[in-house]
Amino acid sequence: MRKIILTGLLLAFVATTSCKDKVKESAETEQSNSVEKLVVQHHLGTTEVVKNPKKVVLLSYGVIDSFDKLSIPIAGLPKGNLPGYLSKYGNDDSIVDIGNLMDPNFEKINELGPDLIVISARQSKLYDELSKIAPTIYMDIDKDDYLGSFEKNARQLGELFDKEIEVEKELMIIKSKIAKIKQISENSHKTGLIVLVNEGRYSAYGKGSRFGIIHDVFGVKPADQNIEVATHGQSVSNEFIQKVNPDYLFVIDRGAALKKNDLNTAAFSNPLIEKTKAFKNDKIIFLSPDVWYLSGGGLESVGMMVDEIERAL
Known part of the structure; x- marks a missing residue:
């Protein structure tokens, strides 16, 4: 009789644990599925990006100043030779210095674990390598359609970070x-x-x-x-x-x-x-x-x- 009771308790424990694991797994799956993502089409390809990415690395001064204007946090950027109007970022210890604009420090970028990397023409040859670290989008100006490409870039940022009205x-x-x-x-x-x-x-x-x-x-x-x-x-x-x-x-x-x-x-x-x-x-x-x-x-x-x-x- 005692053996039967112990066996029953063991089975009940296993069943309960299994149910808890399934509930946890279901919750994690539901949470994962609830993360909104956007597909960004750009000059170098198509990139799926989580909406409102928390850690963003920027390799374009123009994009940095758009982030500045829209008050969007930046996790990492190249601090060497920043334009004067963006010099405040050079003294911000909360932002990681990822090296040179033309030759970024891949190790530092990888350590940072960004959710998004934004590049421009100066880093176009590094696109594939950077894409292995995090979703990477190319955002630059088309000289044949300056105003159109400028507006497109701004609106993409607005959509990504829920800043459409501000943009x-x-x-x-x-x-x-x-x-x-x-x-x-x-x-x-x-x-x-x-x-x-x-x-x-x-x-x-x-x-x-x-x-x-x-x-x-x-x-x-x-x-x-x-x-x-x-x-x-x-x-x-x-x-x-x-x-x-x-x-x-x-x-x-x-x-x-x-x-x-x-x-x-x-x-x-x-x-x-x-x-x-x-x-x-x-x-x-x-x-x-x-x-x-x-x-x-x-x-x-x-x-x-x-x-x-x-x-x-």
Whole structure:
């Protein structure tokens, strides 16, 4: 009789334990299934991402400034050579320094265990390797559709982090300012030339280039319609600048962006450039190199770019 009772108790214990395990397993499965995920399509593929990811690693200054504008926490970013307007992140000990923008520290990223990694063109070759660590999405600007790709990126972030209302508010402000700038440009005969200066050497950029937003979005008429569309621009001289004679000369100083030097204003004080309408009318405009060269494409940086052009015209 005692043996029967003990056997019965043992069977009851096993059954109870089994039920508890099944309930626990069911709860875990239900919890897993309740996690909302989004499928993000981007230039390098399709990535499934958990909505509202907690740990995010960013490898794009433009995306960092969008996170900043939307008050979204960042777990890791490259702290070396941050643009000045994002310098506060360099001193934030709660954010892991993941190395160099062009050569991130994979070990640190892996240790961080991110839920999401966001990259741009500078890390496109690292996409497959980074995707092995965490879901990775490519978020950059299409120079052939600057405004469209900028809006798409912003709205993707809004959807991922439940910030749709905030994103639309920022986009509305930016687009309203752009409309005013375009109206000024369209009603003016004045032309502009965009020049990147690098240790005394000039490269010109026109429509469809990395800085083409000035022509393509803001509507400033090009001083030269035939500037070669190339990654590093078209090499030009003082003679070229004098010949095309722009009303506005927009200057981006690469050295000031990378080496944190003072703007090289002296390069544009020479007899040839002094003959241009831009010089005579005090319209040689030194754009913020941190924003235009290092960053751009984010809610904060595009807003700053808009403001600079609005003040210039």
